Amino acid sequence: MTAAPLRLGIAGLGTVGAGVVKIVQSRGKLLSARCGRDLQITAICARDRHRDRGVDLSGYAWEDDPVALARRDDVDVLVELMGGADGPAKAATEAAIDAGKDVVTANKAMLAHHGQTLAEAAEAQGSVIRFEAAVAGGIPVVKSLTEGLAGNRIQRIMGVMNGTCNYILTRMENAGLPYAEVFDEASKLGYLEADPTLDVGGIDAGHKLALLASIGFGTRVCFDEMELEGIERIAIEDIRAAADMGFRIKLLGVAQMTGRGLEQRMSPCLVPANSPLGQLQAATNMVVIEGDSVGQIVLRGAGAGEGPTASAVLSDVTDIARGIRVPTFGIPATDLQHATSAQVSIPAPYYIRIALADKPGALAKVAAVLGEAGISINRMRQYDHAAGTAPVLIVTHKTTRAALDVALDGFGATGVVTGDPVSIRIEQV
Amino acid sequence: MTAAPLRLGIAGLGTVGAGVVKIVQSRGKLLSARCGRDLQITAICARDRHRDRGVDLSGYAWEDDPVALARRDDVDVLVELMGGADGPAKAATEAAIDAGKDVVTANKAMLAHHGQTLAEAAEAQGSVIRFEAAVAGGIPVVKSLTEGLAGNRIQRIMGVMNGTCNYILTRMENAGLPYAEVFDEASKLGYLEADPTLDVGGIDAGHKLALLASIGFGTRVCFDEMELEGIERIAIEDIRAAADMGFRIKLLGVAQMTGRGLEQRMSPCLVPANSPLGQLQAATNMVVIEGDSVGQIVLRGAGAGEGPTASAVLSDVTDIARGIRVPTFGIPATDLQHATSAQVSIPAPYYIRIALADKPGALAKVAAVLGEAGISINRMRQYDHAAGTAPVLIVTHKTTRAALDVALDGFGATGVVTGDPVSIRIEQV
Numbered sequence: 001m002t003a004a005p006l007r008l009g010i011a012g013l014g015t016v017g018a019g020v021v022k023i024v025q026s027r028g029k030l031l032s033a034r035c036g037r038d039l040q041i042t043a044i045c046a047r048d049r050h051r052d053r054g055v056d057l058s059g060y061a062w063e064d065d066p067v068a069l070a071r072r073d074d075v076d077v078l079v080e081l082m083g084g085a086d087g088p089a090k091a092a093t094e095a096a097i098d099a100g101k102d103v104v105t106a107n108k109a110m111l112a113h114h115g116q117t118l119a120e121a122a123e124a125q126g127s128v129i130r131f132e133a134a135v136a137g138g139i140p141v142v143k144s145l146t147e148g149l150a151g152n153r154i155q156r157i158m159g160v161m162n163g164t165c166n167y168i169l170t171r172m173e174n175a176g177l178p179y180a181e182v183f184d185e186a187s188k189l190g191y192l193e194a195d196p197t198l199d200v201g202g203i204d205a206g207h208k209l210a211l212l213a214s215i216g217f218g219t220r221v222c223f224d225e226m227e228l229e230g231i232e233r234i235a236i237e238d239i240r241a242a243a244d245m246g247f248r249i250k251l252l253g254v255a256q257m258t259g260r261g262l263e264q265r266m267s268p269c270l271v272p273a274n275s276p277l278g279q280l281q282a283a284t285n286m287v288v289i290e291g292d293s294v295g296q297i298v299l300r301g302a303g304a305g306e307g308p309t310a311s312a313v314l315s316d317v318t319d320i321a322r323g324i325r326v327p328t329f330g331i332p333a334t335d336l337q338h339a340t341s342a343q344v345s346i347p348a349p350y351y352i353r354i355a356l357a358d359k360p361g362a363l364a365k366v367a368a369v370l371g372e373a374g375i376s377i378n379r380m381r382q383y384d385h386a387a388g389t390a391p392v393l394i395v396t397h398k399t400t401r402a403a404l405d406v407a408l409d410g411f412g413a414t415g416v417v418t419g420d421p422v423s424i425r426i427e428q429v
Numbered sequence: 430m431t432a433a434p435l436r437l438g439i440a441g442l443g444t445v446g447a448g449v450v451k452i453v454q455s456r457g458k459l460l461s462a463r464c465g466r467d468l469q470i471t472a473i474c475a476r477d478r479h480r481d482r483g484v485d486l487s488g489y490a491w492e493d494d495p496v497a498l499a500r501r502d503d504v505d506v507l508v509e510l511m512g513g514a515d516g517p518a519k520a521a522t523e524a525a526i527d528a529g530k531d532v533v534t535a536n537k538a539m540l541a542h543h544g545q546t547l548a549e550a551a552e553a554q555g556s557v558i559r560f561e562a563a564v565a566g567g568i569p570v571v572k573s574l575t576e577g578l579a580g581n582r583i584q585r586i587m588g589v590m591n592g593t594c595n596y597i598l599t600r601m602e603n604a605g606l607p608y609a610e611v612f613d614e615a616s617k618l619g620y621l622e623a624d625p626t627l628d629v630g631g632i633d634a635g636h637k638l639a640l641l642a643s644i645g646f647g648t649r650v651c652f653d654e655m656e657l658e659g660i661e662r663i664a665i666e667d668i669r670a671a672a673d674m675g676f677r678i679k680l681l682g683v684a685q686m687t688g689r690g691l692e693q694r695m696s697p698c699l700v701p702a703n704s705p706l707g708q709l710q711a712a713t714n715m716v717v718i719e720g721d722s723v724g725q726i727v728l729r730g731a732g733a734g735e736g737p738t739a740s741a742v743l744s745d746v747t748d749i750a751r752g753i754r755v756p757t758f759g760i761p762a763t764d765l766q767h768a769t770s771a772q773v774s775i776p777a778p779y780y781i782r783i784a785l786a787d788k789p790g791a792l793a794k795v796a797a798v799l800g801e802a803g804i805s806i807n808r809m810r811q812y813d814h815a816a817g818t819a820p821v822l823i824v825t826h827k828t829t830r831a832a833l834d835v836a837l838d839g840f841g842a843t844g845v846v847t848g849d850p851v852s853i854r855i856e857q858v
Contacts, residue, residue, distance in 0.1 A: 023580055023722060033647065033760045034579045132577070138723035140569075140577025147576075147753070148561070148569025150463045151452055151743025218462065276729065279708070293452060294567035294740035298729040300705065311723035314580025324576070324753045331462045 012081030019310030035321035130316035138308030152291025163283030261340030441510030448739030464750035559745035567737030581720025592712030690769030
């Protein structure tokens with residue numbers, strides 16, 4: 001061991017922070033062998049100094065202020081595990097960069113909002129920002145995309161990247177329970193963020209997708225232009241109906257470069273039940289990357305939790321210790337392009353569910369509306385009438401969102417469709 | 430672009446070599462952005478100078494001798510795509526290392542047999558050897574294991590890493606055809622190596638597993654001590670019977686560090702049909718890595734072919750261009766441990782198929798033999814008698830291979846078991 005130890009300052013000692021400390025303490029010899037030098041935690045910082053975190057912190061200098069931690073002379077790498085798009089996390093990251101230090105972070109919100117500025121600042125200083133832990137937990141997806149698939153023009157990135165949403169959706173299907181009930185369950189189990197909209201509104205997963213899109217397409221992170229829709233309106237009826245037709249509903253992120261610009265969506269989609277994405281159960285994450293040379297690569301693993309996230313943090317720390325220095329988003333931040341937002345997503349088949357009045361000719365009227373909108377039907381099923389209306393499920397052939405909206409509006413005028421029709425995109429995976 | 434171009438000498442212009450040339454030619458700008466410098470092919474070498482490879486080679490210096498190519502002053506990186514454990518591939522690799530150049534290779538056989546020597550030589554010279562393309566085609570598994578999961582003590586590595594074998598096994602099941610017939614099909618389709626034993630005998634996949642085991646467990650590559658069994662003896666009856674019981678048969682590699690030493694097996698195994706490994710169809714590859722922090726990571730993609738393999742080669746080239754320099758097997762080669770071979774694999778459930786004579790008390794005798802060997806039965810099925818004997822399928826609880834061998838021997842003495850019993854390990858995935 002001739003190289004000097006790499007000295008870590010850890011800001012944030014929640015589950016993940018404590019997990020990182022545990023690994024550094026228990027796997028020191030293994031990490032030193034892999035890094036070619038020792039890893040050494042020198043200083044730590046968290047909100048509450050006196051909480052028992054199940055790990056011995058007595059050997060580390062304590063700082064109350066993460067910015068002070070980031071500036072310490074005995075810290076080479078700031079490990080930022082506090083979270084939050086702004087506030088102390090951003091201040092500490094900026095202070096670290098300003099002092100020429102490297103940063104390892106699990107903070108998807110901060111990078112989704114400030115990634116460009118922070119990456120430019122880091123690269124101007126010769127620092128690196130690494131964020132494997134920010135996307136899909138322990139799955140080495142940032143590394144795979146940035147380095148492992150660097151020979152490809154990336155065509156599409158898809159992912160189920162919020163374990164809580166996938167837990168809710170699979171639990172609804174497996175137990176036959178409505179959304180509200182499973183949401184409460186998840187809440188009691190501690191699966192939800194303090195602000196649950198971050199999870200069920202698709203925001204957290206959207207942050208992750210925006211970061212991957214930047215790497216994949218060489219564009220500036222543009223989370224603000226992402227089409228975002230959460231799972232709050234997914235009814236158990238749709239989950240059942242989708243299953244009947246051979247599909248599962250997933251909160252699916254899709255990013256692809258189209259002729260019209262960059263398309264980024266995080267929204268509920270139907271995927272074939274027997275596809276790798278369709279088979280994904282519970283809180284597991286999956287990212288699918290399609291490149292022009294490699295074809296389709298699927299990566300799957302735990303998307304959250306102490307061990308998996310700490311594993312990703314250590315991967316970044318090990319890289320820095322080994323001297324691996326790649327720009328934050330794969331190419332110099334100043335070379336990242338401003339992506340034009342595609343505005344409209346490329347055509348796809350859609351799933352439609354309507355409640356049809358029990359009147360002669362009702363189905364014909366619905367079919368006529370679709371035909372007039374230029375939408376052709378792939379499959380249609382009408383179920384037993386209940387309470388005067390019959391559920392009708394339609395799977396369309398490929399159509400545009402605009403044509404679909406025309407049809408959905410048109411249903412109202414038929415006088416035979418009760419309530420609001422449900423429509424969900426079917427993603428071809 | 431201030432850094433000097435990285436100059437490549439490509440030895441071997443088969444499918445993969447030509448694929449690499451195509452990517453460098455067509456994606457030059459993208460690669461330069463990602464590498465922070467230009468990639469430039471300066472010299473090439475292959476057996477037949479005049480074959481049309483569908484790509485313009487006129488701009489590159491030609492060498493007849495790969496060793497001369499490796500030694501050229503205008504070559505920084507030898508891209509070795511000739512194959513073969515010894516001969517020109519090894520000679521050129523040694524020449525490149527000797528001249529202080531880096532090597533990117535897709536040659537699993539060479540590294541499985543000479544990896545230790547070559548890695549030591551490279552590290553003594555300050556050169557790197559990269560081999561992402563040698564294992565599981567375009568799946569970035571070498572990188573994921575070496576770098577992405579560097580914070581983990583690796584517990585188990587499993588993989589379906591020979592596409593031809595998986596094609597044969599899934600085709601047998603889907604078409605209900607016997608091994609010999611599908612083997613001939615695969616041969617006509619050009620799916621088999623010139624020496625098909627490399628594929629169907631598990632040798633090629635075994636080479637790959639040995640390389641991953643070295644990285645995962647910090648041990649010297651020890652292919653010679655791997656337990657190797659091919660798929661030649663897999664009968665369509667076993668594929669059907671396994672399916673009936675909810676399993677699929679895969680040529681599965683398993684490497685794990687046990688209390689008795691390193692266990693490495695490449696052999697047909699039953700895996701649950703609904704597991705990611707069980708669902709793997711056709712020529713697709715899958716690698717499953719289990720680490721103490723990350724849990725289980727699954728990587729899936731095309732394991733061979735021009736695009737995927739060239740993608741992996743370019744990933745290594747890009748890494749070198751970016752200045753990423755990690756020891757061949759993750760830690761310095763001289764620090765890799767001599768692994769003690771476990772000799773016996775850890776206990777597992779087994780699938781057994783026997784042909785039982787149509788005599789009173791026959792099944793009882795079989796059950797008694799198992800009981801005497803200390804093997805308890807999880808499930809047993811006897812099917813309709815045909816031609817005087819009935820197929821009997823048994824799924825045991827966990828047992829040792831030694832106890833199983835006692836039982837298999839014991840069946841002979843019962844006088845009610847016809848022919849040789851079949852036994853296949855059930856891997857718990």
